[in-house]
Amino acid sequence: MNIVNLTPHALNLMPAGPDGPVVTIPPSGQVARCAVDRVQIYTVTVNGISIPVNKTQFGTVSGLPDPQPDTIYIVSALIAQAVSNRPDVFMVDDAVRDDQGRIIGAKALAYV
Numbered sequence: 001m002n003i004v005n006l007t008p009h010a011l012n013l014m015p016a017g018p019d020g021p022v023v024t025i026p027p028s029g030q031v032a033r034c035a036v037d038r039v040q041i042y043t044v045t046v047n048g049i050s051i052p053v054n055k056t057q058f059g060t061v062s063g064l065p066d067p068q069p070d071t072i073y074i075v076s077a078l079i080a081q082a083v084s085n086r087p088d089v090f091m092v093d094d095a096v097r098d099d100q101g102r103i104i105g106a107k108a109l110a111y112v
Helices: 077-082
Strands: 002-005 011-013 023-025 033-046 049-062 071-074 089-097 103-110
Touching: 011 089, 033 077, 049 077, 077 089
Parallel strands: 002 071, 011 103, 071 089
Antiparallel strands: 011 023, 033 049, 089 103
């Protein structure tokens, strides 16, 4: 199975947790992205300062290759949601944290 990491950073897969074996998937150099449009819908005032409130709309996904035999793609949760019809697209799941609460890996992959 070919695993292509379409995120900008290495992913540490730790199915047994932090004390077990680690599979590190390096970034492929290609990053899947999603177009974002922000539309201001109103403002709120806090301590006399107007703060815009936007509605975020996600659009076209770019940087995601077409399906290939025996290949899966790991992407961000946002991209996975945008292409939930693609059975070859996964995101990381079940975060593993160090003793300071920082994410150091994931125990699994997931579909949306």
